[in-house]
Amino acid sequence: MNNRNIIETMDLTKSYGDFTAVSHLNLHIRRGSVYGFLGPNGAGKSTTMKMFLGLTSPTEGTFHIEHKTYPKDRISILKDIGSFIEAPAFYGNLTGEENLEIIRRILGLPKSAVDDALELVGLTEHRRKLARRYSLGMKQRLGLAGALIGHPPILILDEPTNGLDPVGIHEIRTLVRSLPEKYDCTVLVSSHLLPEVELMADDIGILNHGQLLFEGPLQELEGYAENAGFPTCNLEETFLAMIDADNQERRKC
Structure with a gap:
């Protein structure tokens, strides 16, 4: 490696x-x-x-x-590894802080880790709100806090x-x-x-x-795209052109 x-x-x-x-x-x-x-x-x-x-x-x-x-x-x-995969799952009857406290205990982290994670994602003022009352965006932030807690490498x-x-x-x-x-x-x-x-x-x-x-x-993607005749003005256009070209090649097979 x-x-x-x-x-x-x-x-x-x-x-x-x-x-x-x-x-x-x-x-x-x-x-x-x-x-x-x-x-x-x-x-x-x-x-x-x-x-x-x-x-x-x-x-x-x-x-x-x-x-x-x-x-x-x-x-x-x-x-x-800290991870955030698809829609995060929480205990809705616990607060955001309590949900992170469970993760903290499992990982054996210091108590300050919860405060740090909440601050990182901007949820400190909502820490004592029940997770089931969080908006979708707040749930995403809480999931991110769960991934970030303890600063994994x-x-x-x-x-x-x-x-x-x-x-x-x-x-x-x-x-x-x-x-x-x-x-x-x-x-x-x-x-x-x-x-x-x-x-x-x-x-x-x-x-x-x-x-x-x-x-x-x-x-390097820009140079690759230019050589292949794909648009290079932004990542989205390059990406769509590459996917479309690959799909067309697959249809020929």
Whole structure:
């Protein structure tokens, strides 16, 4: 494993019967970076993230996280990761603070960790409000606080800005962008808001039908797109053109 990478996958594959959700995936996620993981619905992004978290097992291949190998080091890997996958689940009859307190105790963190996480996501004034009375945007923030608590070295965030208004989206993007420098962590983030990803990510991985179309720094994507005849004015147009071209190639097969 290359020391500059904190996560690497080797032919990582996940099949469900005749359907292959992730196919021979080789990712290289640089330590201390924000890695934007992109793809249309059903491309395999969430499945890949769930494999990293041990929520589903690979059919083939494996991965290394911080020099630990799945499945041998599964429990040790989980201790290094804070995650936010799909819609976060909470105890609705407990306050936001109480929900985070459960996570804090499980992880054996100091009591100050809850206060810190609430402040990071802007929920301090709503800490004693029942979680079932949180708006969708507040629930997203609480889920993000649960991922950030204790400042884990790796964060896996799946659509962290769902349900947020433009101000909230800007705040979360600014927060994610600041995390590598502030807490010496690496962030793998999936989002459909490509203009936001363009503003926060160092590197990009583009997935379609479970296969990696591109991986590398944002500036390299522009050169790749130009050589391939794709638009280069912004990430969204480049992404849509790449997905469309790949889909057309698949229809010919």
